[in-house]
Amino acid sequence: MKKSNDREVATPHLAEEWVGKVYTFICILFLIITIFSMVYFVASKGLSTFIVNGVNVKDLLTGLKWKPDGEPPMFGALPFIFGSFSTSILAAIIAAPLGFCAAVFMVELSPKIGRTFMQPVIELLAGIPSVVYGFVGLSVIVPLFRDLFPGQGVGIAAGSLVLAFMILPTITTIATDALASLPAGLKEGSYALGATRWQTIYRIVLPTTLPAQMTGIVLGIARAFGEALAVQMVIGNAPHIPNSLFESTSTLTSAITLSMGNTAMGSVQNNALWSLALILMLMTFVFVFIIRWLEGRKKL
Amino acid sequence: MIDIALSAKQLNVHYGEKHAVHDVSLDFAEKEVTALIGPSGCGKSTFLRSLNRMNDLIPSCRVTGDIWLKDQNINGSDTDVVALRKNIGMVWQRPNPFHKSIYENIAFGPRYHGVKNKKQLDEIVEQSLRKAAIWEETKDRLHKSALALSGGQQQRLCIARTIAVKPDVILMDEPASALDPISTSKIEELISELKQDYSIVIVTHNMHQAARVSDKTAFFLNGHVVEYDKTETIFTNPTNQRTNDYITGRFG
Structure with a gap:
């Protein structure tokens, strides 16, 4: 008798616990997804200069002239x-x-x-x-x-x-x-x-x-x-x-x-x-x- | 005739509104160990900290009365506190080694009092560590961090650091109360040896410790000195009933 009473009391607490866990988990998931998409986006855009447009990495890091509209750029x-x-x-x-x-x-x-x-x-x-x-x-x-x-x-x-x-x-x-x-x-x-x-x-x-x-x-x-x-x-x-x-x-x-x-x-x-x-x-x-x-x- | 190393005359200490030490007059004999005992909050540590002007660091704290170091009153506003603290060293409850090597911990004080010569410093470091009975344990790791030492070793290092500036008086504020029993007994042995060269004032909670290491004992209660006498007398035949109650464990 006493045992079932305990369980009745415990259930709402468990639900609360569960909701809290899910909520914090969603928040952290959102944060992680944001960070990774940012990194991925910047990296994919930034690297396509070298991969798609064929600019040399060394030229970009050590080159002294920035003329994006030049001929050649x-x-x-x-x-x-x-x-x-x-x-x-x-x-x-x-x-x-x-x-x-x-x-x-x-x-x-x-x-x-x-x-x-x-x-x-x-x-x-x-x-x-x-x-x-x-x-x-x-x-x-x-x-x-x-x-x-x-x-x-x-x-x-x-x-x-x-x-x-x-x-x-x-x-x-x-x-x-x-x-x-x-x-x-x-x-x-x-x-x-x-x-x-x-x-x-x-x-x-x-x-x-x-x-x-x-x-x-x-x-x-x-x-x-x-x-x-x-x-x-x-x-x-x-x-x-x-x-x-x-x-x-x-x-x-x-x-x-x-x-x-x-x-x-x-x-x-x-x-x-x-x-x-x-x-x-x-x-x-x-x-x-x-x-x-x-x-x-x-x-x- | 015993020479007096340090003497407080009608010393009062106020913390803001609180009157922590009342009219305390005590003489500390040269090359003796004097223990200050009493329950927590009785003013014994506050009194101790006044003796080397450590309470100057607390803005709300006011210390009035005279403190005589030999023939000089050191509680005046014209006292060179820095020079004074060189003569009255202090060791705390918690070992507080600097975040430096063992060698640098000891050399810190002497260096600031003008010792530049490397050989001379080496000598001071070795002597101080020997006197503090920690040379054997540290001689092979002098340039390693002092923080890697055990608590008991750190405390002996702090004592060595104090000795290195050659003070006349060493104040100790419960120097063993944060240590294990073996380290404690080492510190007590050390105190007994140090009194050949220094006058020592020690605050302790541990009455057995006071009985073991000290020559004289002062019993503090609510900021007053209740009784001050030879340690033997205080522990076997105290005059004051309250002293008797305290040492027999009726309160405290």
């Missing part, structure tokens, strides 16, 4: 690849020390100002749309560089500076989390040996949190690498490798956004853009792997 994407890497890495070089020092201020020096003032400001910075960053870059940074340096003001310098502002919140936030999660005993241990605050930060806090700091920097680079609009607005968009930081050039993303409206679906010009997208996607995978590897190293 040339698809050398090296200037774009160079532009993407140089702007994002330079942006990280500018933003990383700033982000780390801001995090040190927020966690070590003045947690109160950090929590009540800096944190919201950084969140705000992260929420500004990229077109606004680009617009400010175009109206402030480009004219400034034009006055200060030879050239039109556009180029890698302007691009990396705008990107540096854009990735600063990412780097600062992750650096702040890393500093805050440092075991309290480590700092005390260092202070108790008569180390100063600066020595403690430089010798204990920084090295111990380095893998996490690196994660933030790589995430920042990944974001800079994928950013299109803001960069396109300040980089000049000339398809060649520049001789200086203040000369017009292009990135993978800016090349795609600039030309995508002007090519016919299925044409070699269109497929070549997909090849650029494929390179972007593969680089993102590389960044994700680097981040995962760094995360693994964090748990010493």
